[in-house]
Amino acid sequence: MKLLEDAILTRGRVKDGDVLKVDAFLNHQMDVPLINELGREFHRLFGDAGVNKILTIEASGIGIACITAQHFGVPVVFAKKTQSRNIDGPVYTSKVTSFTHQRTYDVIVSQSFLGPSDHVLLIDDFLAKGSALLGLIDLVRQSGASIAGAGICIEKGFDVGGKLVRDTGVRVESLAVIREMRDGQVVFAH
Amino acid sequence: MKLLEDAILTRGRVKDGDVLKVDAFLNHQMDVPLINELGREFHRLFGDAGVNKILTIEASGIGIACITAQHFGVPVVFAKKTQSRNIDGPVYTSKVTSFTHQRTYDVIVSQSFLGPSDHVLLIDDFLAKGSALLGLIDLVRQSGASIAGAGICIEKGFDVGGKLVRDTGVRVESLAVIREMRDGQVVFAH
Numbered sequence: 167m168k169l170l171e172d173a174i175l176t177r178g179r180v181k182d183g184d185v186l187k188v189d190a191f192l193n194h195q196m197d198v199p200l201i202n203e204l205g206r207e208f209h210r211l212f213g214d215a216g217v218n219k220i221l222t223i224e225a226s227g228i229g230i231a232c233i234t235a236q237h238f239g240v241p242v243v244f245a246k247k248t249q250s251r252n253i254d255g256p257v258y259t260s261k262v263t264s265f266t267h268q269r270t271y272d273v274i275v276s277q278s279f280l281g282p283s284d285h286v287l288l289i290d291d292f293l294a295k296g297s298a299l300l301g302l303i304d305l306v307r308q309s310g311a312s313i314a315g316a317g318i319c320i321e322k323g324f325d326v327g328g329k330l331v332r333d334t335g336v337r338v339e340s341l342a343v344i345r346e347m348r349d350g351q352v353v354f355a356h
Numbered sequence: 357m358k359l360l361e362d363a364i365l366t367r368g369r370v371k372d373g374d375v376l377k378v379d380a381f382l383n384h385q386m387d388v389p390l391i392n393e394l395g396r397e398f399h400r401l402f403g404d405a406g407v408n409k410i411l412t413i414e415a416s417g418i419g420i421a422c423i424t425a426q427h428f429g430v431p432v433v434f435a436k437k438t439q440s441r442n443i444d445g446p447v448y449t450s451k452v453t454s455f456t457h458q459r460t461y462d463v464i465v466s467q468s469f470l471g472p473s474d475h476v477l478l479i480d481d482f483l484a485k486g487s488a489l490l491g492l493i494d495l496v497r498q499s500g501a502s503i504a505g506a507g508i509c510i511e512k513g514f515d516v517g518g519k520l521v522r523d524t525g526v527r528v529e530s531l532a533v534i535r536e537m538r539d540g541q542v543v544f545a546h
Binding site: 189225228236240243279 | 371377379380381384385386387388389391392414418419421422425426429431433434436438444457465468469
């Protein structure tokens with residue numbers, strides 16, 4: 167998606183260790199009009215898939231998921247990264263490793279909000295190693311819900327996550343796919 | 357706001373210890389069309405205040421802030437609860453105590469995304485003891501930005517936070533104010 171690629175090229179920064187910083191518009195400061203266009207594109211891609219719920223994971227995914235949900239007219243559920251006193255009753259649980267924060271979290275979703283009648287679109291900001299998305303897929307499978315697909319803003323096409331997730335049979339649509347980051351420059355896969 | 361009060365009465369649950377669970381529509385599963393009406397109301401209240409940025413805190417505030425930001429046409433910045441490898445450069449830091457999670461966090465905002473030219477609307481889902489909102493106010497004051505006010509979905513009017521925040525001079529508008537929770541019943545302040 168050219169609008170997102172242009173934002174990455176003009177407002178993103180490449181740091182050591184293949185870290186792409188998009189905190190100016192996507193995951194710390196959020197350019198809401200831009201994200202609304204991403205939501206519109208996710209709806210163009212998945213609008214006929216019968217989605218009745220959007221599932222994401224805190225924190226960066228929540229805003230993107232909520233704005234995308236306005237195009238679908240469906241609720242959002244976000245997986246929480248730690249057991250909270252404020253979650254009561256039975257939950258689905260999986261594990262997600264954050265390579266950014268260098269730790270593994272338990273992620274949970276209340277069983278009240280995901281079940282066999284749900285057809286779920288997964289939304290997240292990044293797909294790199296795939297741990298977060300595989301954790302969400304695990305939660306959906308535990309619930310008996312079905313998966314319409316996964317809408318990703320930025321996929322690191324050189325990393326393993328895209329293949330790992332697609333090998334589970336889940337349709338993944340990434341709005342920007344990075345082939346490589348070379349000498350601080352982002353090269354997109356087209 | 358009657359729409360929110362009705363949602364609290366019909367879909368909220370009161371737990372021991374004055375805990376109000378609104379995870380069916382506000383902070384775990386998110387009823388996006390309802391939240392869009394909350395955003396519209398925040399814009400009715402603050403639309404003429406010259407807001408150019410919305411500041412919230414992860415995680416529950418992010419979706420509400422993003423949907424509200426669509427009514428204002430401004431970006432959202434969300435304060436992060438832990439130092440992340442993915443934040444580089446100078447940050448503003450404050451401390452927030454979560455009574456739900458029974459711990460104190462460092463909350464940070466990159467100095468790149470908040471400064472003296474900003475006139476900020478603070479958005480959060482709950483106001484009870486006020487720790488999160490006071491932390492956000494501290495971050496804004498450190499940045500030299502000014503504060504248009506705070507838009508809160510649900511204020512526990514019987515708790516100390518509302519007075520603590522209003523005593524700082526910040527205008528607080530809460531869409532539902534709970535006077536008491538008695539025998540599992542929510543009583544609103546009108």
